[in-house]
Amino acid sequence: MESSVPVASKQQATLSVAVRVRPLLKAEGSPKKDIVRVIDKKIVVVLDPDETKGLNGTVFAYGATGSGKTHTMVGTPSDPGLMVRSLAEIFQQREALAPGRSAEDFSVVCSYLEVYNEVIYDLLLKNSGPLELREDPDQGVCVAGLKRIQVSSPEEIMGLLEEGNKRRKTDSTDANATSSRSHAVLEILVRRVPRDQYRAQALLGKLSLVDLAGSERAAETNNVGQKLRDGANINRSLLALANCINALGKNAKTGAAYVPYRNSKLTRLLKDGLSGNSRTAMVATVAAAGDQYYNSVNTLKYADRAKEIKTHVVPNLGSVERHISDYQSIIDTLQTEVQSLRAKLAPAGDASSGPSFTGSPGAGPHGAAAPRGPGAGAAQSPADAAGKGGAAGAGAGGSGEADTLSWLDALATEINENVEERINLQKALYELEDINVCNKYELQNIQEMLDAGSATDAERAEALERRAALQEEVSGNEAEAQCYRDDIAANEAGRREIQGKLEAAIDGSSNANFLKILSTFRIQAVRLQELKFQMAVRDQIISEQREVISNVWRILGASGLTREEL
Ligand SMILES: Nc1ncnc2c1ncn2[C@@H]1O[C@H](COP(=O)(O)OP(=O)(O)OP(=O)(O)O)[C@@H](O)[C@H]1O
Numbered sequence: 001m002e003s004s005v006p007v008a009s010k011q012q013a014t015l016s017v018a019v020r021v022r023p024l025l026k027a028e029g030s031p032k033k034d035i036v037r038v039i040d041k042k043i044v045v046v047l048d049p050d051e052t053k054g055l056n057g058t059v060f061a062y063g064a065t066g067s068g069k070t071h072t073m074v075g076t077p078s079d080p081g082l083m084v085r086s087l088a089e090i091f092q093q094r095e096a097l098a099p100g101r102s103a104e105d106f107s108v109v110c111s112y113l114e115v116y117n118e119v120i121y122d123l124l125l126k127n128s129g130p131l132e133l134r135e136d137p138d139q140g141v142c143v144a145g146l147k148r149i150q151v152s153s154p155e156e157i158m159g160l161l162e163e164g165n166k167r168r169k170t171d172s173t174d175a176n177a178t179s180s181r182s183h184a185v186l187e188i189l190v191r192r193v194p195r196d197q198y199r200a201q202a203l204l205g206k207l208s209l210v211d212l213a214g215s216e217r218a219a220e221t222n223n224v225g226q227k228l229r230d231g232a233n234i235n236r237s238l239l240a241l242a243n244c245i246n247a248l249g250k251n252a253k254t255g256a257a258y259v260p261y262r263n264s265k266l267t268r269l270l271k272d273g274l275s276g277n278s279r280t281a282m283v284a285t286v287a288a289a290g291d292q293y294y295n296s297v298n299t300l301k302y303a304d305r306a307k308e309i310k311t312h313v314v315p316n317l318g319s320v321e322r323h324i325s326d327y328q329s330i331i332d333t334l335q336t337e338v339q340s341l342r343a344k345l346a347p348a349g350d351a352s353s354g355p356s357f358t359g360s361p362g363a364g365p366h367g368a369a370a371p372r373g374p375g376a377g378a379a380q381s382p383a384d385a386a387g388k389g390g391a392a393g394a395g396a397g398g399s400g401e402a403d404t405l406s407w408l409d410a411l412a413t414e415i416n417e418n419v420e421e422r423i424n425l426q427k428a429l430y431e432l433e434d435i436n437v438c439n440k441y442e443l444q445n446i447q448e449m450l451d452a453g454s455a456t457d458a459e460r461a462e463a464l465e466r467r468a469a470l471q472e473e474v475s476g477n478e479a480e481a482q483c484y485r486d487d488i489a490a491n492e493a494g495r496r497e498i499q500g501k502l503e504a505a506i507d508g509s510s511n512a513n514f515l516k517i518l519s520t521f522r523i524q525a526v527r528l529q530e531l532k533f534q535m536a537v538r539d540q541i542i543s544e545q546r547e548v549i550s551n552v553w554r555i556l557g558a559s560g561l562t563r564e565e566l
Pocket of ligand 1: 063064065066067068069070071072179180181212213214285
């Protein structure tokens with residue numbers, strides 16, 4: 001039917017759409033959780049209430065001895081500090097976000113450590129020995145063997161803190177009657193599994209609360225002996241922290257300073273909090289007393305520099321996790337297929353209903369147990385055991401299907417062992433290479449100092465001694481690194497062999513599809529693990545390259561050439 005309105009006179013009009021956001025009502029719970037934001041009166045953003053956690057946070061108190069750091073971070077039972085208040089807030093949020101959820105779905109776990117004279121001790125243990133600091137591709141910097149306690153109330157943590165603080169090294173100095181001689185770090189890990197999500201997508205939040213030891217000038221404290229040595233160590237790690245703050249402050253402005261995290265345990269522990277994936281706050285404490293003039297001004301100067309530092313906060317459920325959840329869903333689908341195939345194979349007595357292999361899993365051609373481990377000792381495939389290709393269709397029936405499954409299980413174990421071994425070898429290699437990058441950087445600095453010719457005889461002698469020790473360490477590390485490289489090559493050869501056996505078994509089988517599905521399932525699971533590792537290594541390499549590049553710029557910059565000439 002023709003329109004009665006001439007086409008030329010038709011007008012197009014878009015629908016006007018308005019959004020009105022109703023504010024929260026009283027009945028909508030306390031604390032209220034407003035998840036809708038209106039930006040520039042144009043954009044409406046609805047925040048996902050399940051993705052508001054999963055970040056890292058660091059709070060550290062920085063200031064001279066006696067200025068109030070412990071008071072701020074730890075406090076007293078009648079006037080609790082940030083450590084207890086933060087936990088109280090976490091438990092309050094837990095009730096608001098996930099009322100009535102089990103500890104498995106929402107857990108709060110704490111650890112409490114101290115760094116004293118460059119050694120880490122567990123404050124939650126009665127007689128803690130020294131603990132080792134490690135860099136884990138998944139978790140970042142972590143302390144091996146540190147006790148972690150699941151807590152369910154702020155009162156519980158106050159008890160733990162009191163207990164831990166009694167173990168903490170304190171002493172009376174002229175500047176403070178109970179001066180902390182160690183740096184204390186309370187780490188709170190919050191893990192939440194969002195509803196209706198894969199468990200792999202748990203949100204992980206980490207809050208590190210740090211009570212630093214007080215910086216002091218020897219002249220002010222009148223310390224001698226052990227106290228003086230403690231003071232020197234405290235000052236050394238605080239100096240390392242101050243140097244990192246300086247370099248990071250410069251980096252934010254010019255992007256060209258080397259950040260010496262490795263110079264102390266404290267800075268290695270705080271690395272993420274200072275520049276990595278963390279929302280960070282520094283509480284600068286200053287005393288009002290007139291004789292603290294120098295200290296107060298100094299603290300405020302560092303606070304001013306720290307303002308420039310930029311961190312890069314991303315939720316701990318990042319892109320790696322997204323990839324991982326994709327793999328997780330592939331694995332889940334494959335698992336369902338595997339289960340339905342297993343169910344079809346269940347009446348194993350019927351020789352005509354399933355794959356027909358002879359030979360038993362893990363047994364050699366003559367029935368002897370095959371040696372374990374990747375490479376020559378790889379699980380004997382059912383096809384191999386009967387002579388390649390001869391197995392297919394030549395069923396002895398009965399246990400054939402079970403043999404196939406057991407053989408695949410044995411092979412899967414070998415693949416996992418092989419991957420795990422390679423990951424460990426590569427981790428060890430990266431660590432050694434990383435240490436040597438730092439050693440070489442230090443050697444370069446020593447050489448520059450020696451070449452400058454301005455050092456005193458004593459300084460020169462000390463530098464020469466350090467240079468010799470570093471050179472020895474560098475060549476020892478290089479030899480060890482070569483051993484790791486050889487082991488990695490052997491591991492890769494073993495992996496190729498396992499892969500070859502798997503492919504040969506699939507080719508020689510009348511049930512190629514069944515085997516393919518099973519092996520794909522195994523391989524996807526292994527890829528998931530490898531992907532995690534590769535992403536962690538990539539991040540590590542990027543950050544190391546950044547350090548190297550900024551070093552190069554610094555050294556070239558010192559040559560006096562302009563940026564264009566460089
Ligand atoms: N804001 C404050 N209000 C009242 N008293 C405070 C405050 N801050 C600190 N104090 C008191 O000052 C004294 C020194 O404080 P605190 O022990 O916290 O200092 P600190 O910076 O941790 O020292 P150190 O580095 O030597 O361990 C304590 O007696 C503490 O109770």
